[in-house]
Amino acid sequence: MAVLRKINQILLFLLVFTICVILYNKVHKMPSTLLKNEPVDLESPEEMEEDIPVVICAAVGRMGAAFAAVSSIYSNSGSNILFYIVGLKNSILHIRKWIENSKLKDIKFKIVEFNPMVLKGKIRPDAARPELLQPLNFVRFYLPLLIHEHEKVIYLDDDVIVQGDIQELYDTKLAPGHAAAFSDDCDLPSTHEMVRSVGMQNTYMGFLDYRKQTIRDLGISPSTCSFNPGVFVANMTEWKHQRITKQLEKWMQKNAEENLYSSTLAGGVATSPMLIVFHGKYSPITPLWHIRHLGWSPDARYSEQFLHEAKLLHWNGRYKPWDYPSIHTDLWEKWFVPDPSGTFKLIRPNS
Template sequence: TDPSPLGLQPIDFIPAAPQRLTDEGNDKEISVVIAASDERLGGAIAAMNSIYQHTRSNVVFHIVTLNDTVDHLRIWLGSTPLKNMRYRILDFDPRVLEGKVQVDPQKADTFKPLTFARFYLPNLVPHAEKVIYVDDDVIVQDDIVELYNTPLKPGHAAAFSDDCDSTSSKVAVRGAGNQYNYIGFLDYKKETIRKLAMKANTCSFNPGVFVANLTEWKLQNITKQLEKWMALNVVEELYSKTLAGSITTPPLLIVFYKQHSSIDPMWNVRHLGSSAGKRYSPQFVKAAKLLHWNGHFKPWGRTASYAEVWEKWYVPDPTGKFNLIRRHSEAYEAK
């Protein structure tokens, strides 16, 4: 097939149904989009494994990656118990981001094009009406079909978990200041932002787990709207100088201001990648439907909270390239 205008070239599609019974009436395809970068590939593997093991629904993973990761990913998926999953590998062309992201020449290696894959969902999964997007630093502890069935209000293209309402914020975040308000992400000194008349104390939301209605997304041209704000930011520097989170968040906050539905907060229990995660009780972590290690510490690294919960879903890399870093040993060798 010809590449789409974005260069999102489908590379693999494994159409065979999983080698196990799916529930009657559950043959509806559930599309899950996840980005898989080489240096974090073990994260995407664990996330997909946890989703796959907890569902009897017909889940298809749309794995967005860069060209040089494809072979590594294919080996990892093909020679482990994950080979029965249904998946497509999509090659993301970073050139689509030209003029839309400010890349500091000194920090070019910190530029992560795949973090923007979530902006291009209709290009990635053109035939789906509804998709789930998940970051690579999550694991799922319940059937993903429940998240998929999140009701979206008429006219809403997506459902997110609000930062102020989230169970995890109530448990973990004290003295967060502006970190979970719009002012933590956008520069309210800029006229372009002020003109939007968005209240600065509006609660932000987390873009690492969401459900999207792609019919509505296309109708409202969400991708074009997001690109517009990305390009404007390059010229006008509209994002907060002390950005509270991912650089993908500000355009989403603008485009979805008061125009998004909510997912159950237990489907995005976050902050496990920050010191706040240590405040969670084991009972709370066990009850969570989705655990999210957003923050500096990743569960494949040394110091993340509840890394042992994540590790249950990790499948060692058969090539030996990706190793877990653990306190007691320098590396967790692939067995």
């Protein structure tokens, strides 16, 4: 009798053990989201795409430019875009109201305040073109301090219009060890006639003062083709690893002490440090993704067919499309978003 009872106990134990094993296997095949009593993520692959971070500065007096650029990007892209709108403290409220009270209210954005105190002692006073000394011109130097959550970032000047899908620019391949991709100023034969007609420089000679020993010691040929830092794609990991911001600040400081470049030269004070720091260490942007020089002359024009093919138009130079005189204003004005406060107004010959 005792033996029979012992057998029954063993069989009962085996039965209970088997049931436990079955239950354990079922439970551990369930999604972890359900085990944590969290909702299952049923988003489509499109909804799960990473954001494309685009950095644009919105300066007082030029805010309409920034929002025309934003409008063109948002309208021509099917991707998830996160706009980082950078401004000074006194413009933050205006930026927010412009977005929230216009057709841009549906964009995904973050407003970032830039503290100009980081530039103290690093900018040499220059009366030739004081607009080039505005603090927001140097935001591009400090991207890792402003943008923390992204491996890859697009930076755009405010005087651009994007006619293509920004995803294409974001997909620009950066070579190993390169912190950024720029447009080479000699990359597009179609722009060479424009360069010659208005007397622009597209070599380092036009940006750096080769009479200074510090510049000659760099060992960079003055005939080296320059690049334009008004549109670029940056790798934040490489930027921080190479301490790009510190390098740029070093050359700003040297210029403040030795006047190595100035706004009387082609690119002013923001381009030259980047030409030095990134010399021979940048990847190329597809040429049609940066058609520039539209602001260098109120008379010299590109062909309509060429402009239609362009993915991005850049009015770099003095003649801006929200001002007068300027060229190809129709391509810019179609993306203009009126200022709800009425503060920013277009300047036109009959206004």
